[in-house]
Structures are given as structure tokens and as C-alpha cells.
Amino acid sequence: MRRVILAWTLVVCGGCPDATDGSPPLTLVEFSEDEMRRVLARSPLADAPPDETNAWDGDDDAVALGHALFYEPRFSSDGAVSCATCHRPDHGFADDVALSETLGQARRHTPGLYNAAHGRWMFWDGRADSLWGQALGPWENPAEMDGDRVSMVRTVTGDEELRAAYEAAFGALPDVSDGDRFPAHARPSDDEDDPLHAAWMGMAAPDRQTVDAVFVRLGKAVAAFERQIVSTHAPFDTFVAGLRDDDADKTAALSESAQRGLKTFVGRGNCYFCHTGALFSDREFHNLGMAGGVYDLGRFAGVLLLVDSPFNAAGPHSDDPDGPRAERLRFVTSTLEQEGQFKTPSLRNVALTPPYMHDGRFGTLREVVHFYSELGETPLAGHREDVLIPLDLSPQDIDDLVAFLESLTDEQTVDARYLVPPAP
Amino acid sequence: MRTLTVWLAWGLVLAGCDGTGMPEPSPEPEGEVLTSVCGADAEKTATVMSGAYTLSWQSEPDPIPLNEQFDLLVDVQGADGAAAGTVSLDADAAMPQHGHGMNTLPYVEPDEATPGRFVVDGMQLHMPGDWKLYLDLTVGDDGPTERATFDLTCVE
Numbered sequence A: 001m002r003r004v005i006l007a008w009t010l011v012v013c014g015g016c017p018d019a020t021d022g023s024p025p026l027t028l029v030e031f032s033e034d035e036m037r038r039v040l041a042r043s044p045l046a047d048a049p050p051d052e053t054n055a056w057d058g059d060d061d062a063v064a065l066g067h068a069l070f071y072e073p074r075f076s077s078d079g080a081v082s083c084a085t086c087h088r089p090d091h092g093f094a095d096d097v098a099l100s101e102t103l104g105q106a107r108r109h110t111p112g113l114y115n116a117a118h119g120r121w122m123f124w125d126g127r128a129d130s131l132w133g134q135a136l137g138p139w140e141n142p143a144e145m146d147g148d149r150v151s152m153v154r155t156v157t158g159d160e161e162l163r164a165a166y167e168a169a170f171g172a173l174p175d176v177s178d179g180d181r182f183p184a185h186a187r188p189s190d191d192e193d194d195p196l197h198a199a200w201m202g203m204a205a206p207d208r209q210t211v212d213a214v215f216v217r218l219g220k221a222v223a224a225f226e227r228q229i230v231s232t233h234a235p236f237d238t239f240v241a242g243l244r245d246d247d248a249d250k251t252a253a254l255s256e257s258a259q260r261g262l263k264t265f266v267g268r269g270n271c272y273f274c275h276t277g278a279l280f281s282d283r284e285f286h287n288l289g290m291a292g293g294v295y296d297l298g299r300f301a302g303v304l305l306l307v308d309s310p311f312n313a314a315g316p317h318s319d320d321p322d323g324p325r326a327e328r329l330r331f332v333t334s335t336l337e338q339e340g341q342f343k344t345p346s347l348r349n350v351a352l353t354p355p356y357m358h359d360g361r362f363g364t365l366r367e368v369v370h371f372y373s374e375l376g377e378t379p380l381a382g383h384r385e386d387v388l389i390p391l392d393l394s395p396q397d398i399d400d401l402v403a404f405l406e407s408l409t410d411e412q413t414v415d416a417r418y419l420v421p422p423a424p
Numbered sequence B: 001m002r003t004l005t006v007w008l009a010w011g012l013v014l015a016g017c018d019g020t021g022m023p024e025p026s027p028e029p030e031g032e033v034l035t036s037v038c039g040a041d042a043e044k045t046a047t048v049m050s051g052a053y054t055l056s057w058q059s060e061p062d063p064i065p066l067n068e069q070f071d072l073l074v075d076v077q078g079a080d081g082a083a084a085g086t087v088s089l090d091a092d093a094a095m096p097q098h099g100h101g102m103n104t105l106p107y108v109e110p111d112e113a114t115p116g117r118f119v120v121d122g123m124q125l126h127m128p129g130d131w132k133l134y135l136d137l138t139v140g141d142d143g144p145t146e147r148a149t150f151d152l153t154c155v156e
């Protein structure tokens, strides 16, 4: 804090006769004191906070297993869908269609996964509160991979490489070969008519626990892998480093247009209220008041699902059920205010991941910015936050904001090995 | 557009402006993460019910971190520092200009060890800007209730 406040003495004497000293100017756009403080708050991005609910977070063997599992299609009911089918590594780990079509149609848009480990809540509605709790959803979701935990455990047990990778991280696998105790396919489901649900309920409780223990560890391995999907060195970060180092070569990483867009972002555009900090997300939920589309209660329903989930941070599978993540759960609330709220997405690598928003309604960044400029009709669910006011941006303003958003792209920091399945 | 040179080195700034040799500050660590706080210079005491009760609060941690959970310790005192008697407390916060409140639902518990003290657990001010902290004091079982309002500005 101190450095910034002191530095702003400069603004006061911004007219110092030889302030530039003949050296090239650091910025091509003038930032106010408040704007500059917000710029500096947006870089660098620190490491994601550790997830104490996952004892294997940061474990190399778990990362290696998770890497394989992320690209593993055999967990899906048709043997063809993996996490990477929807979370495409060549598309910022998002999907390039509004709603992914695999074994069914996904209800919401598939978001990118760069820096996902920074998230406090997972999914657009925050119905999971850890990466591992999140991962268990798509494996069994009938509209996504449509798999089931019993056959997943069998697949791992029966595959030499997966088995070795699992046992390196977690120790011996249980014996699930007895077909009377462990049916070929079984999973719990909200859909009582799902035959896999009946099969699951027919299993003895200790056998279900045996399967759940492995299932959860597979999720924890994927979570350890996902922490490696990072993006921290965008041109914007070079620009901010240049501000700190007084290095005009570095601040030149942002074009004048992108600098103007940045100024709008941290200034009159009000973007900074929600896209906070170096993640460009407050990791919380807001209602932007988008009209039309499918009626979706968003966070309102997400809170109820989260609190009920056996895989939340306070549940029996958490490695830190009394820790800070679990503590958050005590205070979540589901009131009218949560209706139609969705999680603020990080904007790092946003240019890689069209289309945008929870339903993928906007095909380009230009359309997103245009939305913020106009806002338009009455929202379908809940009410729009009053911090959003029509910005009446000129076409040039819109170009500038888009140029700035594009300056948040970095695909070099992530280890390139993780963009493809592990070598056999 | 006027071009402004942004110098973040304190020594340079001063030297550039008046040439006096001010002491140079120690350099900040590289990649320092700026901490964002709320209510750094907020009023923390108010009286309600024509001065019959004084409410004062402190946060844990102090100062209040932006967009992180924190607790409040609220002390209620009767006139002349007397114990407060049978009172209860409610706590809430909102950004009236934005038309929204907190994303959390805090709990208020009396602190058994300290008469007149309440612990508010699970507050979170998720957005930079101007917040109001509301402490509602109720006397006896069914009122009256009066609200003390405090301004808290969150700076990112």
C-alpha cells in the first residue's frame, strides 16, 4: 500500500518541468490516482491459495494421475467423452459452442479452466466449493460423461497404467472384483428411476463407502492437475511490471488502445467493482440482468445444492472439515438477492474462450462489451445490480475495452505437457 | 491527450520535483500483493436511544479485509458505562448505492465471557466502494429497536 500512496505524490507534481527527463513516457494514457491503484491491484497474480480440503493438492503423483484422468474417455458411458472433450485445451479449456453436446446437452456454457484453483466456488452457480468436489459431477452427469463410480473404480483397477498411477499417489486399490457385491454399473442419482440408482442402493453400505473413497480420490487427483493450469504472464502483467520498475519497454506491452480500455475498465466502466484483483474476479456472484434465455435461478439454487452435497468442504470426504473452506459454508445464504446471480468469471485468457456468459449467449468480446454499454431489457430472473448503468460507449471505447481484454492472454506459462494427454 | 510519466520510485519523485535530498525508502519486495481493506478510518462508536446505550465495534482481523470473511466484536454499554442489561443485537451490511447487501448471512452470539459483548460471525464485504454497517440494538424481549449506522469504505 505504502509504495502506491507515496508514488502518487507524483500526480500532484505531474507538471514538474522535467519530469520526463527525456525518457519515453511510461503510459500513453493518463490514469487518476484511484485508477492507478486499481491497475496495480490487478497484477501480479499470486499462486492460488492451497486447498486444505484436498490432502493431495500439490502432490506430484496426484498431478500425474489427474493429468491422465482429465483426458480419460473410458469413464464415460460411450467411452468417448473426457473432461477435455468440453474443456478443450486448444480453446482456453472452454468449449467453442454455447452449450456442449456430448451424451446430452449441458445446461450451461462450459467455462475455461485457467487459474480455476483460485476459485472459492465452482460452477456458474457455485454448487461445489472445491475443485475435487466439482470434478465428481461431470463424471456421472447423464448429460455429460454419464459414467458411474463403480465402473470407474473397475476401469482404474483393470488398467495397468492407471492402477500404477493411482497406487503411487494413494496406495493400494480395494478389490472390487466380486460382481455380487459390486455391480457392473452403479451410482446414486436424484432420478429414482435410474436403474443405476437402484443398483447403488442395493449395495452394502461398507461397499458403497469403499467405492466412494476411491471415487473421491480420483476427484482429488484431477483437482491437483487442474491447479497446474495457470496463466499469469499476459502482456498486461508486463505492463504493470513496467509501472513498478519504471521501465517504458515493459509498459509498451499495451497498445495505446489497450491502455485506454484499461482506463475505462478501472474507471468509468465500473468493471472493477466485480472483476477485482489480479484474478479479475471477486470469486462471488452477481446478477447482470440479462434478459431472455432459459429461466435460471443461478446462485439461489446453487447454495441449496452445495449445502446438501456430501462432497462439500465440510463433508465426510473433506480433508479439512473444520477449516476455513468449511467455515464459509456456514454463512452462505439463499434469498431473493441470489436469484439470477452467476459467478464472476476471471478475465485472464478470456479472449481464448468464446462464446461468453453462463449460457454462451455472446459470440464475441465485442458483443459482451456492447451488452455492458446498453444493458437493455428487464432481467428474466431476479434483479440487476444497480452498479450496472448503461455506459453509452462509443465504437472506439468498445474497441479499446476489447483490446484491453485481449491483453490478458497468456498460454505460455502453463507447462505445455498438460495441453495434451500424458505420453504413454 | 496529455502524457503523464508515472514514476513509482519515491526517491525519484521527490528529487524530480524539488531536488531536495530526501531519504530513500527501502525498496518494496518484488511482486508484493497490495492488500485491500475496508473502513480504515471508520467511526467505530455510536450512541442509540438518546444516549442510553453506546455501541462500539472492532473487527477481527483489523482492518477489515476486502472480500474476505471477518468477525465483529460489538460492545454494548448502558449510560455511564453501566452494564447493558437485557439487550440483543442484529448485524447487517449493504451498499445502498448499488442496491445490494452481503453474500453471507452472519450469526450474532452473545460472548458468554464478556457481559455486553456480542460476536458477529461471517461478515463479508465483497465489493470495493461505500458500504453501510448496520447494528440493530433491541432492548428487552420485544423492543424498542434502534439502528446505528456506520460508513465503511472498501478500497481496492
Ligand SMILES: [Cu+2]
Binding pocket: A273, A387, B095, B098, B100, B127, B129
Ligand atoms: Cu456494490
